[in-house]
Amino acid sequence: MTEIAARSIDVARARSHHIDDTRGDYVYGWRLFATIFALFLVSALSQVDRILPFIMAEKIKADLSLSDAQVGLITGIAFAVCYSLLSLPLARAADRGSPRFVLVLCILGWSAMTALGGIAASFLFLAFTRFGVAFGEAGAMPAGHAIIARKIRPDRRGLAIGLFGMGIPLGTMVGFAAGGAISDAMGWRTVLFGAGAIGLLIGLLTLLLVGPTPPQQRTAATTGSFFRASLQLLSSQAFRWLFIGAVIASFAAGPFYAFAAPFLIRTHGFTASEAGLAFGLLQGVMGVVGTVLGGRLFDSAVRSRTGYVLGLPGVLFLVAGMAAVAALFTPVGWMSVLLMVPTMLSFSFMLPYGFGAAHLVSGKGREAMATSLIMIGSGLLGPAIGPLIVGMISDAATAADIPNGLSIGLLTVPAACLLTGMALLIANRRIALWLRSN
Incomplete structure (x- = not known):
């Protein structure tokens, strides 16, 4: 009860706050713009890193002598299972603690694993790095939504979620276009190194732009x-x-x-x-x-x-x-x-x-x-x-x-x-x- x-x-x-909520916890003006912009970059980055193996699959397969089944394992069900199920504990951590801290750690983690994929010399090592990417990305959307819930007024959250999600289609377009072009010109390993480096920068930028999130009161919902x-x-x-x-x-x-x-x-x-x-x-x-x-x-x-x-x-x-x-x-x-x-x-x-x-x-x-x-x-x-x-x-x-x-x-x-x-x-x-x- x-x-x-x-x-x-x-x-x-x-x-009661759907129409008018003026509590100091919410952000306005340039801080509102900076928060949504940072979350958009995170969403786009996660989508780019997720789909890069799709556009580079043939090159990776030839370089590492992989089978189609191994390529499918890396890009398909194994990633989906890891990504989906690991989101639960990371989401709970975001609800109970600092979602900004969880988000930044996730960005830095999956970006480092993306870059490590560039030195892969075997299927097992590449699979390990992709699991690492899935682990990090699993917390990005839940933590991002927790930030939106704590920092943005209820009557503006739908648009904020939409702008956050807009990174998915745009990240897909950038990933396919830029990933394919750079891979053709400089090789698939360079693409992964570059994506990892950009991710580390976006992680630090997110830390600065989002700012501390209001503390969550301990309630039945968070225990x-x-x-x-x-x-x-x-x-x-x-x-x-x-x-x-x-x-x-x-x-x-x-x-x-x-x-x-x-x-x-x-x-x-x-x-x-x-x-x-x-x-x-x-x-x-x-x-x-x-x-x-x-x-x-x-x-x-x-x-x-x-x-x-x-x-x-x-x-x-x-x-x-x-x-x-x-x-x-x-x-x-x-x-x-x-x-x-x-x-x-x-x-x-x-x-x-x-x-x-x-x-x-x-x-x-x-x-x-x-x-x-x-x-x-x-x-x-x-x-x-x-x-x-x-x-x-x-x-x-x-x-x-x-x-x-x-x-x-x-x-x-x-x-x-x-x-x-x-x-x-x-x-x-x-x-x-x-x-x-x-």
Whole structure:
């Protein structure tokens, strides 16, 4: 009962500050800009370091005499499992202590491991460095969200989360473009050395720009183990349906990003450069638009005080599901690309909504834990299993002489989008009821 009462008080306080909160703990003016700018750099850096092995995979494979299975282990399920599960203890540390300290240590740690990857002479050593990168990056988003929760007013947090998340699509674009170009010109080891050095500088810059975070009062929300805290959050129907939506969405996002370019190449005769330019450019644009627009609209939903904060992303996923079906079977290549836009937009649009809603339900002192659980839901099963399911369906359809077998496999994407939309609409209602009852 004590924990329920404490959580109710936290939620009541958060709701009372949705419109006007002038406590001195929050930052304004140039400090607000500096905090968000630093977090954006961290987000972009983490994405760059994460995807560099993808663009350099062939060069690394040839240099170290790796098999495709070893490359897949380094870049795929092993990284995803390490990244997702280690976020829980790091998130708990951020909630209970200084999220700035946790974030800076994570940046310095994964940047050092990225640089160490440049001296790898064997699969085992390279795998060790990638596990180190995954360990460090696992704490970046939870700690960043904890900083946002403590230093930025509640009615501005959606946009702050969106700008923080904007580093993901932009980091992806920079990583692929710069990583590929520098690797061709100077070698893959130079790329890793350079990325590690830049990371160390960004870590020090973050330490200066973010500044000390307000101390977190010891409450029922910040005591106990991270495992117990996770179970408490998942016991809430409102949070559980949001978590379910994140899991299902990952089964749309994982296969979509893995097979969209091969689909355009096989089905519509695009060259690799044409598919990369069309898909990559649109994805970058939709990533920026979705995170910023989603953040602004989420803040508006919070200020409305209705509690209905997930309606728009729920509807967008339903639209994306129908558009994705059309994209897979239209005979015109450019039309197929355009019909993929709602799906691209839905993923980025959901980012500030999903994390912002998770913070509302979790209450003060558990924002990083809430972020970590949503990360696990969206980053563990879908990216690891989703592409495999699509590949197996595609292979079976092709073996059965069904034309365009990959499009049959990719039908899992619109199916997952439609199910995500329904899950989010259920979560939308559950969250509104939960907030009213608390």
